Amino acid sequence: MAEKKEKSFEEKLARLHEIVEKVEGETLPLEESMKLYEEGKLLVADLNKTLEEAEKKIGKFQVASKTSK
Amino acid sequence: MDKENPFVTVSQINGYLKAVIEGIADFKRLTVKGEISNFKRYSNAAYFDLKDEKSVLPCVMWSDSLFYLGFDPKDGDEVLATGSIQVYQPRGRYQLYVSELSLFGQGAELLRLEALKKKLTAEGLFDESRKRPLPEFPDTIGIIVGEGSAAEADLIKNIQRRWPLVDIIIFPSLVQGANAPKDLLRAYNLSHEYKLTTLIFARGGGSSEDLGAFNDEALVRAVATSAVPTISAVGHEVDFTLLDYVVDKRVSTPTAAAEAATPDGEEILQELDDADQSLDTAMEGILLEAKNHLSDLASRPFFKAPESMYKQAEDAVGELDRRIDLAYSNGLIRKKEEITRYAERLQGLNPYGVLKRGYSITQKADGTIIKSTKDVKVGDTLESHLEDGIITSKVQ
Numbered sequence: 001m002a003e004k005k006e007k008s009f010e011e012k013l014a015r016l017h018e019i020v021e022k023v024e025g026e027t028l029p030l031e032e033s034m035k036l037y038e039e040g041k042l043l044v045a046d047l048n049k050t051l052e053e054a055e056k057k058i059g060k061f062q063v064a065s066k067t068s069k
Numbered sequence: 070m071d072k073e074n075p076f077v078t079v080s081q082i083n084g085y086l087k088a089v090i091e092g093i094a095d096f097k098r099l100t101v102k103g104e105i106s107n108f109k110r111y112s113n114a115a116y117f118d119l120k121d122e123k124s125v126l127p128c129v130m131w132s133d134s135l136f137y138l139g140f141d142p143k144d145g146d147e148v149l150a151t152g153s154i155q156v157y158q159p160r161g162r163y164q165l166y167v168s169e170l171s172l173f174g175q176g177a178e179l180l181r182l183e184a185l186k187k188k189l190t191a192e193g194l195f196d197e198s199r200k201r202p203l204p205e206f207p208d209t210i211g212i213i214v215g216e217g218s219a220a221e222a223d224l225i226k227n228i229q230r231r232w233p234l235v236d237i238i239i240f241p242s243l244v245q246g247a248n249a250p251k252d253l254l255r256a257y258n259l260s261h262e263y264k265l266t267t268l269i270f271a272r273g274g275g276s277s278e279d280l281g282a283f284n285d286e287a288l289v290r291a292v293a294t295s296a297v298p299t300i301s302a303v304g305h306e307v308d309f310t311l312l313d314y315v316v317d318k319r320v321s322t323p324t325a326a327a328e329a330a331t332p333d334g335e336e337i338l339q340e341l342d343d344a345d346q347s348l349d350t351a352m353e354g355i356l357l358e359a360k361n362h363l364s365d366l367a368s369r370p371f372f373k374a375p376e377s378m379y380k381q382a383e384d385a386v387g388e389l390d391r392r393i394d395l396a397y398s399n400g401l402i403r404k405k406e407e408i409t410r411y412a413e414r415l416q417g418l419n420p421y422g423v424l425k426r427g428y429s430i431t432q433k434a435d436g437t438i439i440k441s442t443k444d445v446k447v448g449d450t451l452e453s454h455l456e457d458g459i460i461t462s463k464v465q
Binding site: 008009010013016017019020023024030033034037040041044047048050051054055062063064 | 205206208211216233234236237238239240241259260263334337338340341344345347348351352355356359
């Protein structure tokens with residue numbers, strides 16, 4: 001069970017959606033659009049990497065001990 | 070059947086058989102197992118047949134007995150009927166007069182289940198409003214399943230295929246047999262010692278008796294309090310257990326459970342791809358717009374002929390300069406005129422001015438101006454100023 005320090009996949013994906021909507025829909029200052037664009041591209045790369053890496057280490061599951069504590 | 074009476078009447082033989090049959094002690098009270106058919110209910114009695122593979126036994130049940138029945142008998146019910154065998158003399162027909170009737174085997178189990186389901190439903194355990202949504206992106210999925218079962222393998226395979234980011238913890242349990250309910254409960258309690266986001270109960274198909282453990286009241290009540298959303302995938306589509314009613318999501322196969330518990334990785338990848346492209350497209354649009362805006366501004370006269378800006382300023386400065394000069398010179402002229410005016414007025418006040426008209430001013434040697442004869446005495450030297458010179462004289 002991974003302890004979550006950084007944002008979860010779900011949160012990152014939600015942030016990405018938010019960024020796409022902002023960049024697509026709102027009339028933001030150019031500088032801000034650029035910043036969001038860069039953040040969005042980083043998120044896409046990061047999420048893709050997370051999925052790809054997870055696929056590589058597939059087969060991870062554990063069996064709980066049979067006797068109850 | 071003696072010689073005087075070479076025959077017996079119908080009533081006699083029926084009466085005789087009635088006496089014989091009803092005289093058999095075992096027939097006074099016995100329990101018959103059979104399947105109900107041709108069930109007909111009237112106001113005072115119900116008539117039906119009990120049958121098995123080969124034979125049929127007519128039955129009668131009076132309304133006072135019917136009144137206490139815990140279920141509604143119908144054709145096909147497997148039942149235990151208790152009563153006495155009696156003969157209905159008018160028709161020469163022996164029948165089972167049923168005083169007690171109960172469902173047998175599966176029927177009894179079903180009846181018990183129905184009652185339990187009704188009770189738990191009334192308590193609100195199966196309310197639709199209790200159903201929680203399953204987490205879209207689970208962290209850790211717990212699975213209560215038979216160890217090494219096909220269902221277990223199926224779940225692990227499909228969960229990892231769809232969403233490899235999730236951790237899986239297996240809680241092996243008996244899923245069938247007399248000890249299964251207790252073991253399922255143990256596995257359930259154990260699962261709650263772990264930090265899970267979803268809990269799945271899974272078991273492959275089986276006869277409805279095989280699935281009985283998932284109808285256990287204690288188990289169902291425990292799962293109703295589960296801290297995490299639950300999924301059941303027990304038996305086939307047609308099999309419903311009480312667990313199915315209490316979980317947040319019921320599916321019919323382990324594969325479907327994997328699908329309900331996890332997002333589709335392929336879809337997410339596609340989503341990421343779409344987001345990536347949307348970002349590029351939107352950014353290109355924004356940049357293009359900015360560029361157009363810029364070139365639009367650059368083509369304004371201001372930028373095309375920047376010197377015009379200085380020209381304007383120069384003109385403005387020149388104009389001011391001219392106005393200052395003008396104002397200055399106007400001021401000078403006014404001042405000169407003023408001075409001339411004062412000079413003329415001063416001229417009028419000049420004492421020497423009167424000398425021109427023939428007057429003179431006489432002074433003593435010390436410069437005192439003589440205004441009266443009393444100002445002089447004999448012997449004083451006087452100086453008289455005229456327009457063109459001075460006359461010196463002595464007083465006599």
